[in-house]
Amino acid sequence: MDQGEPQEIRHQSARFADGLMLDCGVQLPELVVAYRTYGALNAACSNAILICHALTGDQYVGENHPLTGKPPWWDQVVGPGRPVDTDRYFVICTNVLGGCMGSTGPSDLRPDGRRWGMDFPPITIRDMVRAQKKLVEFLGIDRLFAVVGGSMGGMQVLQWAATYPDHVFAAVPIATAAYHSAQNIAFNEVGRQAVFADPDFNGGQYYDTGRTPAAGLGVARMVAHITYLSEEALNRKFGRRLQDNDLLRQGGLALFGDIFQVESYLQHQGSTFVRRFDANSYLTITRAMDYFDLAAEHGGDLPTAFAGTPTRFCVISFSSDWLFPTAESRAVARALNRAAANVSFVEVETDKGHDAFLLDEPDLHRILAGFLAGCARHAGLAT
Amino acid sequence: MAKKMRLDLRLIAEMVPPGARVLDIGCSDGALIDELTRTRGCDARGIEIDMAEVTRTVARGLPVMHGDADSDLEHYPDRAFDYVVLSRTLQAVERPREVLRQMLRIGERAIVSFPNFGHWQVRWQLLWSGRMPMTSVWARPWHETPNIHPCTIRDFFMLCAEEGYAVERWLAIDEGGRKSPWRRFSSLANLFGEQALFQLRRISPAIAKAPKA
Numbered sequence: 257m258d259q260g261e262p263q264e265i266r267h268q269s270a271r272f273a274d275g276l277m278l279d280c281g282v283q284l285p286e287l288v289v290a291y292r293t294y295g296a297l298n299a300a301c302s303n304a305i306l307i308c309h310a311l312t313g314d315q316y317v318g319e320n321h322p323l324t325g326k327p328p329w330w331d332q333v334v335g336p337g338r339p340v341d342t343d344r345y346f347v348i349c350t351n352v353l354g355g356c357m358g359s360t361g362p363s364d365l366r367p368d369g370r371r372w373g374m375d376f377p378p379i380t381i382r383d384m385v386r387a388q389k390k391l392v393e394f395l396g397i398d399r400l401f402a403v404v405g406g407s408m409g410g411m412q413v414l415q416w417a418a419t420y421p422d423h424v425f426a427a428v429p430i431a432t433a434a435y436h437s438a439q440n441i442a443f444n445e446v447g448r449q450a451v452f453a454d455p456d457f458n459g460g461q462y463y464d465t466g467r468t469p470a471a472g473l474g475v476a477r478m479v480a481h482i483t484y485l486s487e488e489a490l491n492r493k494f495g496r497r498l499q500d501n502d503l504l505r506q507g508g509l510a511l512f513g514d515i516f517q518v519e520s521y522l523q524h525q526g527s528t529f530v531r532r533f534d535a536n537s538y539l540t541i542t543r544a545m546d547y548f549d550l551a552a553e554h555g556g557d558l559p560t561a562f563a564g565t566p567t568r569f570c571v572i573s574f575s576s577d578w579l580f581p582t583a584e585s586r587a588v589a590r591a592l593n594r595a596a597a598n599v600s601f602v603e604v605e606t607d608k609g610h611d612a613f614l615l616d617e618p619d620l621h622r623i624l625a626g627f628l629a630g631c632a633r634h635a636g637l638a639t
Numbered sequence: 640m641a642k643k644m645r646l647d648l649r650l651i652a653e654m655v656p657p658g659a660r661v662l663d664i665g666c667s668d669g670a671l672i673d674e675l676t677r678t679r680g681c682d683a684r685g686i687e688i689d690m691a692e693v694t695r696t697v698a699r700g701l702p703v704m705h706g707d708a709d710s711d712l713e714h715y716p717d718r719a720f721d722y723v724v725l726s727r728t729l730q731a732v733e734r735p736r737e738v739l740r741q742m743l744r745i746g747e748r749a750i751v752s753f754p755n756f757g758h759w760q761v762r763w764q765l766l767w768s769g770r771m772p773m774t775s776v777w778a779r780p781w782h783e784t785p786n787i788h789p790c791t792i793r794d795f796f797m798l799c800a801e802e803g804y805a806v807e808r809w810l811a812i813d814e815g816g817r818k819s820p821w822r823r824f825s826s827l828a829n830l831f832g833e834q835a836l837f838q839l840r841r842i843s844p845a846i847a848k849a850p851k852a
Contacts, residue, residue, distance in 0.1 A: 570697065589704060590714040598682070600697045601704045603690060622698040630700020 267358025282377040289391040290351040290358025294318040295342035307349040308405030308412035314357040317349040339625035353387040354540040362536035374460030385415045406430035406613035418561040426631040430572045433584035435549035444542040447476030473535045474526030486576035486609030494518040559594035569599040570627040579610040659721040665728035669696035709733040712741035720746040729753040730786040743841040752836045757791030757829040792829040808838040
C-alpha cells in the first residue's frame with residue numbers, strides 16, 4: 257500500500273486461531289477472513305448467497321468502497337430489488353485469502369514480526385475456498401443457497417461445488433473456466449515481471465521503504481485491463497481518437513506523451529489501481545489463478561469433479577470474452593452434463609468483452625434473477 | 640404459466656409419468672419442461688439451439704442448456720433420463736438416426752414427434768405440380784427450409800424396426816395437435832395424419848439376443 261493513504265481502515269473480519277492448512281503443505285498459523293454481509297439471514301439459515309470476487313475485487317460488493325469512495329463493484333447485481341436481492345437473500349462477500357483488504361495476505365505481519373512479502377506461501381483457489389468455508393460456518397450456515405462469481409470468482413464457484421457439493425444448493429460460474437489457459441498464464445506473467453522489474457519492489461519488502469512498486473503494478477494492470485476488453489469495445493470507446501493537446505492541434509507529431517485516448521485511459525486504470533492494491537497480493541492471487549485446474553484434482557477428468565452433485569448450475573459466458581471464451585464455459589457445462597448434473601448454460605451476446613459481467617448487461621441480470629428465483633422455488637425458500 | 644401450451648406438447652406431457660427425469664431436446668420456450676415440473680413434479684430439463692430462447696427460458700427459472708441435438712447428446716451419460724423428448728425437430732437434424740440412437744442411449748424411452756411427409760396433400764402437390772410441396776406444415780420453400788430430413792410415418796416405422804426399437808405407443812395428429820382417428824391403420828394415418836407422435840423404447844440387449852427356441 258502507498259504510504260500516506262488512509263490505510264488504517266478497520267475491515268470487518270473473523271479470526272481463526274487454528275489457522276489454515278494450505279495445498280502447498282504450509283500451515284498458516286492464523287487465518288483472518290475479512291467479509292461484509294448484506295440483508296438478513298432467515299431463521300432456517302437457508303437464504304445465504306456467497307459472492308466470490310475476481311482478481312482485483314474485494315468484499316465491498318454492496319456498498320461504496322471505504323478506500324476509494326467508488327460505488328459498489330457489483331452495484332447492478334447485488335442490492336435491494338437487484339438480481340441478488342438483499343431484501344430476500346443474506347449476501348456474504350469475503351476478501352480472498354492472499355488479498356489486501358483485511359484477509360490474511362502477504363502484507364500481513366508474520367509470526368516473526370516482519371511482513372510476509374514474497375515469503376507468503378503460494379496459495380490456490382481451493383485454499384481461498386477453504387477459508388471462505390470457515391467463515392460461512394462461523395456465520396452459522398451449513399448450506400449456502402447459492403455461490404455466485406465471475407472470472408476468478410467463477411473459479412471459486414466451481415471449486416466450491418466440487419469441494420463442498422452438499423453445502424451448495426446452486427452455483428453460478430460466470431465468464432470463467434475450469435483451468436487457467438496458457439494464454440492467460442502468459443498475460444499474468446507479463447504483469448508479474450513488470451512488478452519484479454520495478455526497483456521499488458525491493459524483493460517484495462517495500463512496506464517499510466516508504467515506496468511501492470507503483471510503476472510496475474500499474475503496467476501489470478494496464479496489460480491485464482486490455483484482456484478484460486474486446487477489440488470492438490476498444491474501438492467503440494476510443495477508436496484512433498487523439499487527446500486534446502496543443503502540439504497535436506497544431507498538426508505536430510510527438511513520439512511520447514499523451515497522444516491517443518486509449519493510452520490515457522489505460523494509464524488512468526493503472527494509476528488508480530495501484531492506490532488500492534498491494535503488489536504482493538497481486539503476485540499471490542495471479543499465481544493462484546494460474547495453478548487452477550479443477551480436472552487435475554480429479555485425475556484429469558472434469559466430470560469426476562462433479563460426480564453425483566446435487567447442485568443446480570447456471571453457467572454463463574459472454575460472446576466477446578476472449579480471456580475466458582465461451583468454449584471454456586461450454587466445456588464446463590458439458591462436463592456437468594456428463595456428471596448428469598442439473599445445468600443451465602447461456603452465452604450472453606455482448607461486445608463488452610470479459611468485463612461484461614461487471615457492466616450493464618440486462619440479459620445477464622435477467623438470467624441471474626430468474627435462475628435464482630427458480631432455485632428458490634426448488635429449495636422451498638419463501639418468496 | 641398463463642400461456643396456452645401447444646396441443647401436441649400437452650399430449651406428450653400426458654405420456655410422461657409423474658416424477659420422471661425428462662430431457663426435452665429443442666425445448667424452445669420451455670413450455671413442456673415448465674408443465675412437467677409444475678404439474679407432474681418431474682425433473683425436466685431442456686436443450687435449445689436458439690440463444691434468445693435459452694436466455695428467456697433460463698430467465699424464467701427453467702434449466703436449459705444452449706446446445707443442439709446433433710452435437711450435445713453425446714455428453715450425457717447412459718440412462719441419465721427416463722424420457723427424452725424430441726418434438727417437431729427430427730426432420731431438421733443433421734443425422735436423425737444417430738440422434739435417435741443417442742436419445743435411447745441416454746434415456747429409457749424416447750418420445751418423438753415429426754411432421755408426416757406422407758400426408759396426402761404433400762403427395763398430391765408433388766404429383767400434380769411436379770414441384771416441392773408447400774403446405775401449412777411444410778410451409779417454407781425448399782431452398783429456405785431447415786427441414787433437411789423429412790420422412791413419412793411409414794419410413795419411421797421402418798427405421799424403428801431396423802434399429803430394434805419397440806414402438807410402445809404411436810398416434811397421428813393434425814396440425815392443431817388433435818388426435819386423428821387413424822390409430823388402427825398406419826397406412827391411413829400415413830395418408831391423413833399431418834403429424835406423428837411416437838413413444839419408443841430400446842429393446843433391451845438381453846431380449847434382443849435371446850436364443851431362438
